[in-house]
Amino acid sequence: MQLDLNLLAALDALLEEGSVAGAAARLHVTAPAMSRSLGRIRRTTGDQILVRTGRTMTPTPYAIAVREQVHELLHQVQGVLAPSRELDLATLERTFTLRWHDSLVALSGPALLTAVRRQAPGVRLRFVAESSTDTPELRRGEVDLEANANNPSAPDIRAETVGETPLVIVVRQGHPLTRARTLTAQQYADAEHVSVSRRGNLSNALDDALAHLGLTRRVVATAPTEAAALEFARGSDLLISVPEATTRSAAADPGLAVLPLPLELPPAPVYLSWHQRYDTDHAHTWLRGLARTALATCAAPPSAPSGRLTPPPTRSP
Incomplete structure (x- = not known):
């Protein structure tokens, strides 16, 4: 029996995406073409591969068992067939x-x-x-x-x-916390916070660390980016806690101050x-x-x- 290596790529995409539409988008083919590939795979393997359960498709036990093997085989094939010519950066487009x-x-x-x-x-x-x-x-x-x-x-x-990079605190210049000789976890928890989260989450690992100390903080707002959060901090007594590497421009900003985080957290x-x-x-x-x-x-x-x-x-x- 002659095997079509294109079916291996189709099977890999189907197992990864869990749907004909998703696999088609991944391989840049039409959904009908991917449906035909699924039909050929089913005839070749004698297994349904994906079966409908309500509005979703569920992989069969056989499909789950061969998923990693399919990944590895496709990776090996791509390595064998990939051209090995040297890279010419001057002409690369x-x-x-x-x-x-x-x-x-x-x-x-x-x-x-x-x-x-x-x-x-x-x-x-x-x-x-x-x-x-x-x-x-x-x-x-x-x-x-x-x-x-x-x-x-x-x-x-x-x-x-x-x-x-370690986490640090950013506040406006002149914020009451900038006058403290040593910032404590209690002072940090008592302040009002803006959390940076592209998903709008109001809690994160900082709240877990505070909970271990018997403390809670009040997050009054979330911002999708650190740049937006810095603007909240600049005009109020709100503080933000962000990775130090992302605050280096803020450190040079005369309107903002960067303070160490009084919690033991990994970078x-x-x-x-x-x-x-x-x-x-x-x-x-x-x-x-x-x-x-x-x-x-x-x-x-x-x-x-x-x-x-x-x-x-x-x-x-």
């Missing part, structure tokens, strides 16, 4: 789409763009905003690189930690993520290297926080 956290775009985007323009003037970068929900653009090939604090769990998404990681289909893509590998350098530079913590308070003493919870 390609557009990359990057979905980065807004503060990382502001901090690392200029350095990355400068490096790209210097080495490969024919390459264009599309920085797009993060979504308020988890979306599959990485898997569909619509986004080439992500950079944020989220470590993806999907087996076909590669991710590496390129840096980390926030910065992850760089991409789909495994690009592992052997020379141009993508080159871009990842430049992005890794730019992000690592911005995420590397400075020698000391830039606030005007001395760091609080270490406390036991």
Whole structure:
């Protein structure tokens, strides 16, 4: 029996997306064409692969059992068939789409763009905003690189930690907390807060840390970006708690002050993520290297926080 390797890609997409429409969008084919591919897969394997349960499609036990094997086989085939010619940056013409956290775009985007323009003037970068929900653009090939604090769990998404940064507090200059010799967890909890969340979440790991100390804080608003949250802080007594790397412009702003966080929390990681289909893509590998350098530079913590308070003493919870 002659096998069509296109069916392997179709099966991988169907198992990942869990629907004909999603798999069709991922492979840039029509839904009827993907339905025909599913029919051929069913005839070849003797299994239904996906069965309808209400309004959704559910993978069969066989499909679940072979999902990882299909991933690996497709990856191997792509590696064998991918051209191995050397990359000519001077003549490379390609557009990359990057979905980065807004503060990382502001901090690392200029350095990355400068490096790209210097080495490969024919390459264009599309920085797009993060979504308020988890979306599959990485898997569909619509986004080439992500950079944020989220470590993806999907087996076909590669991710590496390129840096980390401690959390700090930003308040307006002249805020009552700037006059305290040592900021305490109680003072921090008693203040009114703006939380930064693209999903509008009113609580996060900070609230868990406060709860361990028997404290709670009052979040009066959320902002989708740190830039917006800084504006809330600038004109009020509200405070925001954000990664230190994203506040370096605020540290130089005469209207804002950066203070150390009086809680014991691990630093926030910065992850760089991409789909495994690009592992052997020379141009993508080159871009990842430049992005890794730019992000690592911005995420590397400075020698000391830039606030005007001395760091609080270490406390036991």
